[in-house]
Amino acid sequence: MRTMNKIKPFSAAALALTLAACDMAPRYVRPALPVAGASPQGPAYPAGQGQAIVPADTGWRDFFVDPRLARVIETSLAHNRDLRVALANVEQARAQYRVRRADIFPTLSANGSATYQDTPFSQVGTGRTDIYSASVGVSAWEIDLFGRLRNLSRAAQEQYFASVENRNAAQTALIAEVANAWLTMAADQERLRIARDLEKAFGQTLDLTRARFAKGIASELEVRQAQTSHDQARSDIAEATTLVVQDQNALNLLAGATVAGEDLPAAMPEGDVTLSGLPADLPSTALLRRPDIMAAEHQLLAANANIGAARAAFFPNISLTAAFGTLSLGLSNLFKSGSDTWSVAPSASLPIFDFGRNRGNLRYARATYDAMVATYEKSVQTGFREVADALARRGTMTQQLEAQTSLRDAARVSYRLSEARFRAGIDPFLTTLDAQRTLYNAERSLLATRLSRAANMVELYRAMGGGLK
Known part of the structure; x- marks a missing residue:
């Protein structure tokens, strides 16, 4: 799945780190x-x-x-x-x-999954679809x-x-x-x-x-x-x-x-x-x-x-969820060329009224x-x-x-x-x-x-x- 076409995930992370330079603490004087x-x-x-x-x-x-x-x-x-x-x-x-x-710092995690599916109207002919995926990414990392x-x-x-x-x-x-x-x-x-x-x-x-x-x-x-x-x-x-x-x-x-x-x-x-x-x-x-x-x-x-x-x-609180990995219909094709996939999903929230x-x-x-x-x-x-x-x-x-x-x-x-x-x-x-x-x-x-x-x-x-x- 591709949710962004022009900005690579690591480029976005580097940009976020560059921007993270504000400090709201008062200047300390003894x-x-x-x-x-x-x-x-x-x-x-x-x-x-x-x-x-x-x-x-x-x-x-x-x-x-x-x-x-x-x-x-x-x-x-x-x-x-x-x-x-x-x-x-x-x-x-x-x-x-x-x-x-x-x-x-972001928490890096590795994920792997396998999905086995059998349908009577499958286009594949056998009726069975095997999907394998592996990815490395971060989840809800708050960009400071x-x-x-x-x-x-x-x-x-x-x-x-x-x-x-x-x-x-x-x-x-x-x-x-x-x-x-x-x-x-x-x-x-x-x-x-x-x-x-x-x-x-x-x-x-x-x-x-x-x-x-x-x-x-x-x-x-x-x-x-x-x-x-x-x-x-x-x-x-x-x-x-x-x-x-x-x-x-x-x-x-x-x-x-x-x-x-x-x-x-x-x-x-x-x-x-x-x-x-x-x-x-x-x-x-x-x-x-x-x-x-x-x-x-x-x-x-x-x-x-x-x-x-x-x-x-x-x-605003800005967080980032990103993943880079590979996806294929067969286990033997999981790490072959052309099977890579990545996704970047930034989000922001701003308190409007918190009583x-x-x-x-x-x-x-x-x-x-x-x-x-x-x-x-x-x-x-x-x-x-x-x-x-x-x-x-x-x-x-x-x-x-x-x-x-x-x-x-x-x-x-x-x-x-x-x-x-x-x-x-x-x-x-x-x-x-x-x-x-x-x-x-x-x-x-x-x-x-x-x-x-x-x-x-x-x-x-x-x-x-x-x-x-």
Whole structure:
């Protein structure tokens, strides 16, 4: 069958592809950053460092210098279930993009048929007619003149890119969470050691006070006061023991496997577990490399492409059905010269009245884009605030750590002196008791400050977009 005599089918397809150059999507312009152009300055913020590292360019293996912590992080990246879910989401988005992209191109199909017919009045003489045909063609291929399919494909591609960045953000968050859990366990181990050491010292003081009471030198009040410090230390030992076990359980959950005993911290490390040369004055544009902000921009690009698809729906939809093959009355003649056949059947449809469906879809696409702009800007503002908060904490951490260390040292000396004066009968036990409590609180405050300093470096690294390599 021939429905066209002058235009060959493949020439018509080439012409359609040439015409398919319109794009109804608005020209994308990245929104201006709704934050200050540079990191905040002030007395709480540290000065810049000459040899500072750039977090986004520094792999986590280089940043976390403690080998035990690095091994735990590596285990979590291999076995954490939440990260596996994020990776599966990437594969889902990639598959959806491939489906959308395939809609742009024609689907080629091969068909073959045989018809056997027997009529009593056949002109052939035998009364039987055998018809064989084979063809290759496309069916109802939409010629994307106005970019509807290309914009839908672009939107799916941007959704795929967003899923990749979401997976990267999940990895960065997981690394920070594992590091903080490891440091928390280290701090609780240190807290347990402090409680045991002080419980031992307080126990000796309690024994001495009881002995003095038995000799009539000390009062029962002094015995009870000594016992309060000893009992408090005993209670803290029990609490810290529980916390250490719970910390290990949390670390195993994050790692997705049981963490080896040699990789668990026995105490708070004396040195840094991370690099310390993070910058203090990064420009705000550096935030654009954070995975969550990049994901938000890809969502914005997808929404922009969906506007183009919604606009294209107002224009004619042109499709093409074409076939090229061969037809004969006998199987042996099917591929001989002169048996070829082809057909081309273009069609077009134009929406005239759809009760506002296309207009509603366009308004929805534009509203979605506006929402994605706000989401993108909020992501930038959130990132800026997280970096600013972490920098402010870092700016005063050194002074606080020095002050807490000096306070602990002074409390330790004060406790030794007051205990010696009590043993010599110079000062009452109340002075020693006060010195005991001051030392205990100073030890715990110093430990909390050390943990806060280490966690602050981890937070800075995460907030500045590191941890992907």
